[in-house]
Amino acid sequence: MDNELMLKVDNVYKEYKLGAINGRTLTADFQSFIAKILKREDPNSKIGSKTYGKNETFHALKGVSFELKKGETLGIIGGNGAGKSTLLKLISSVTSPTSGTIYLNGRVASLLEVGTGFHRELTGRENIYLNGAILGMTKEEIDLKIEDIIDFSEVRQFIDTPVKRYSSGMYVKLAFSVAAHLDSEIIIMDEVLAVGDVRFQEKCISKMRSLASEGRTILYVSHNMNTVRQLCDRCVVLDKGEKIFDGDTEQAIAVYLGKNLTDFDTFVDFSQVTRPKGITNDIKILSFKLDGKQDSFFENDEKLNFSIKWHCLKNLENFRFELALKNSNDNPIGFAFSNVIEKAEKGKTYTTHFSFDISNLQREKYSARFGFSQTDSMGNNVYLDYIDRAFCFEIIKDNYNFKNKKSLYWGSVKLNDITFFTENS
Amino acid sequence: MSRKWQKVITAKRGLFELNLKDVFKYEDLIKMFVKRNFISHYKQTVLGPLWYVISPLITSVLFTVVFGKIANISTDGVPQFLFYMAGNTVWNYFATCLTSTSNTFTSNAHLFGKVYFPRLTMPIATVIYSAISFVIQFVIFIGFLIYFVMSGAVLSPNLFILLTPILLIHMAALGMGFGIIVSSLTTKYRDLSVLVSFGIQLFMYITPIVYPVSALSGKWKTLIMLNPMAPIVNNFRYAFLGCGKPEWGYWLLSAVITFLVLLFGIVLFNRVEKDFMDTV
Incomplete structure (x- = not known):
């Protein structure tokens, strides 16, 4: 069972239109539509360009493939604009790939940014329920875990206070605690450990490690090589939308840093x-x-x-x-x-x-x-x-x-x- | 690969691949959204949910003065205040459903961009939340109805009252249908949201709110009654006030229109939710 595949990303491309995403008006779209139906030349196309906007695209991902087995923690590293966050968005189905397929086995919980969906006016406890529900938990599941979540968050004293009165650290601790107690088989995290004090960060990492040893599969994106080292068994290095390395964490970091810093010269x-x-x-x-x-x-x-x-x-x-x-x-x-x-x-x-x-x-x-x-x-x-x-x-x-x-x-x-x-x- | 995957994410999604089952799995989320809306609207307000009572009362008084006393529009022999209040109670619910679901995508872009959950839970929660205000206004309306009956007004509430829940669901479906169509389109054309607040007012005047259906005749009546909200308002008034007559045929037609609007809305919403993050 340990070799069970949990996630398979197969030749995934993601294309964004550059520039004029919202630059069209309803009238212009309507004209183009009519022209298309009447098989006339599109009045809004650029002179000389045969298909509209052909050159105005940007590939955030260019044919990325990898597989992930049960219980693995995979780090995804790469410079800004390498396509890390796009990849996570695709896996968590926030947006869809332009081509290629992603296969999933199990529930995905994505923790792309700490505190997503927290509402300022609600108390800590209410927010646990709200955030848990957003991440796909039912009320019964949260009822069972709420005490653990509160304990882990270290904000028991303030749990019935609206979160707008929380310090940013408390906010983050609470949010991470909810996510750390999810039942989903695949957990996606983007830079979430970059917040909170050092002691809490270490607590989070050991929690993530114990989740992984329970057989959860974790995808982690970070620029902090220390946490990547501590958490991940394997890393994928992305560069300009392409996978340039897949394997051992230390080697991956070496590849990434080597790519990233030009003054690492001999x-x-x-x-x-x-x-x-x-x-x-x-x-x-x-x-x-x-x-x-x-x-x-x-x-x-x-x-x-x-x-x-x-x-x-x-x-x-x-x-x-x-x-x-x-x-x-x-x-x-x-x-x-x-x-x-x-x-x-x-x-x-x-x-x-x-x-x-x-x-x-x-x-x-x-x-x-x-x-x-x-x-x-x-x-x-x-x-x-x-x-x-x-x-x-x-x-x-x-x-x-x-x-x-x-x-x-x-x-x-x-x-x-x-x-x-x-x-x- | 012969193995089975629980979920497959691809570029294309079928037109009718609506994943409505998913929405019901997130039942608890819908409840939480309703609760969130309620708390966030009335925390730190002076009068809290009393606003639900005050605003329709004031509107009804205003209508009574403007349309009843000044313009002298017929109200089918029903006390003017009660006539307008009945119309307002129904219209408010529909209008709230429409306007508050019409910005689903744009106002939740931040949340939608971070996590996936069936997006349809959001407008559904909004519609349910709006029903709370409807119920409060409805109770006030019933209070006034009893008061007027006691003080001798000639009103004949009838068994049609039992259909009220169906009328409510009908309005919710229609409001949400229009709302999610607009919200899907506003991801691309922002100016549509301006149209909504303006359009909803025009919409009210082609619905028999400030005038009775009996004031219309011939092709005007046909035209107005094709508006899917018209038979709902008319039938609600008939049920509680006994004015006019029930419009079965138009109601059925309205139900068909509602179904089509809602279906189109859900299909469109479903298409947009897939990758609206890239355009919003």
Whole structure:
């Protein structure tokens, strides 16, 4: 039974008309209709175009196919406009495909946006019934579950207050709780976990996981790779309406990020890059290259080996290389210095190979800025050359196998080990 | 593939693939929508459901003054106030059904764009919700009827009263039929919603609300009676006030028209609901 197919998407296309969707009036439509009946030329067609609006379409989905088995959690990832939400809309029958077929086995509950169908004037309890009914539950089913739903939502105290007085967090918690207690076999979620506090998010994820282990099938769309990682066994990557990958979550994320961020390059030319103000320009960094790598995805037991090609414009002594990291939210993580470079001669071009230990970095995306610096006679740090956001890399595996470890919560760096000694007392 | 799927979503849907069974599965949703409408309309209002009483009373008084006293239109010997009130009670229900279902798609676009449930539950709930106001107005009407009979007016309510529920369902079906046709068309042509509020007023004047059917004769009568609302109003008045005579033939014709309007409405609604999200 475990291999039972729950969902089959077969070569689905979805076409939208661009531009003039509502741009027609009843009169114009009527004229066209009459012209069609009388087999005359449509008075509203564009000059020279044989069929009206042929070129004014946009394919949100171009022949997407995949299958989903019972108990699977499938992540759908892709950039904006990749067709993720369109796909979910088709599966939840909000709109219909232009061609192709979707086969479903079981009830579908779609939770496309938290709080859909909540009514401000109704109390929390009334909204549970309303929202449950919208999502396809009967009153008896909700009666059985209402206590669980209220408990899960953590808003028992306010359950008989109109939801217009709720904070946005409470609203979301209540809405998610209703959806999490649905009986439907297939659950569709679009970015819903992106709300609520971190603790509640984790509670939601573990709830979804337990639903999946009960044999529910889950489709999850998100831009938050952390939740996708935690929740999904498998991912489909969409790009411009086409499926470009279907398989293991980590690989899918790598494909998606690789597609999405152009500066995940292994070689970067800096000769034309503008530098920040306040540098001495005694050195010009020409290029950066990751040594021995085809991509910029690292496991943290690897070394970040890279080489910098640089040109020296002045005889220099006792300077160093400096690197600073930021995480994906653009928060500074930390910095590192190289050993002192004792000497460089004016007019020469050097290639220096660096090796950086990244074992204390956690799974995340990082961007690096780097440069050469020197301490001047006043004791200040002056930059000889500096490049902001020089390259990006991602740690895709660390050796601390915490399931729910999030950089948001724990930070991105593992600090020094704690030493101890024990006394007999 | 030889296996059976519970649901198949394709581009095309048959003209008469109406999935009406689905609508009944969502019976609880209809109830919740009715409740939601009721609460949301009257929370934070001063008089609450009293508005149902006040507005028809004022309209009836106004009609009595304008059409009864000033224009001096015949009311078949029935007290003018009661005559207009009977007409108003019936007309209000029909008009509410029509106008409030006519924006089903546009005003629920946000909700419809997010989740699927049989869209027809929405207009059905609206029609049921409107029946609440009809019942309240009806009770007020009966109150006045009793008062007038007690004070000696010559009225002859008769067994036709037993058909009131059928008249009610008939109006609901007709109102909803027109309403969902308009709501389906407004997804494409927004200006139709303007037409509704204007059209419903014109519609009232070609329905015998402010005048009795007996005031009409010849081809005018035929013309007015072809309006499916006309025999309903006439028969309601006949039942409770005993004025005029029952119009069986026209009523049957009206029932046929109603059936066709409703069927056309549901078919159209069903076609539009499939992908109106792309155009609304």
